[in-house]
Amino acid sequence: MTARQPPKPARPRDIAFPRHYLRFGILEVPPPAMAGSRHFEPIPYQWSCHVETESGLVDQFGFLDTRGLDPRPELVDALLAVIERKGSILVPSARETALLHGLQRRIADPTGAFADALTRLVEIDRLAKGRRDPAARRVVLGIRTAALVLWPDDAADPSPMLRDDRAAAAAYLELIDARTQRIRRRQLARALVRYGDLELSDLVQAFAEHAGGGSEPIKSGPMLN
Secondary structure (H helix, E strand, O other): OOOEEEEEEEEHHHHOOOEEEEEEEEOOOOOOOOOOOOOOOOOOEEEEHHHHHOOOEEEEEEEEEEOOOOOOOHHHHHHHHHHHHOOOEEEEEEEHHHHHHHHHHOOOOOOOOOHHOOOEEEEEEHHOOOOOOOHHHHHHOOOOOOOOOOOOHHHHHHOOOOOHHHHHHHHHHHHHOOOHHHHHHHHHHHHHHHHHHHHHHHHHHHHHHHHHOOOEOOOOOOOOO
């Protein structure tokens, strides 16, 4: 079944506040030991969400599974606590739209909150298709030529640097491996959170530039797991 494509807003400025910028970490092929999953069924293990108010303030929320069981029920519960309110939900592309529709079909939605949230999706890459500057489009689409996760304290931080989504997925698989030592697990979790936030920060800034505005520095928020 193909997910229904969200309508394209006439202008970026028409997108309703609060704006929930949402990015997922996804396993394209789940490990065999993950109960409840199906082979070749994409499994989201992480999400990062920046919530922008009309005043320009941006708050930050996130979820990262660390257990290695099917993370979807807890992931959806935590996500709905952030996005079930009014406002738009901005995702990078149709890939995330399809993922969310697939989750909605798999996860019980007795209140209809998840179905309602799906009506508020906006695919950012559709807004970027009219841009003439290829470099600007690469940023909007989350494509970076030097995708290293670099932070001011990296010299003292032993957490690995994740270069792309494939490296992030490999880090997650190592994180949930029962043989991974506790210290290493903390390092991997920190690296995954940083990678997700950096990817999403690029998206927030690119959208702000595309819409002709700016965004305030991001205020750190809770991990909802």
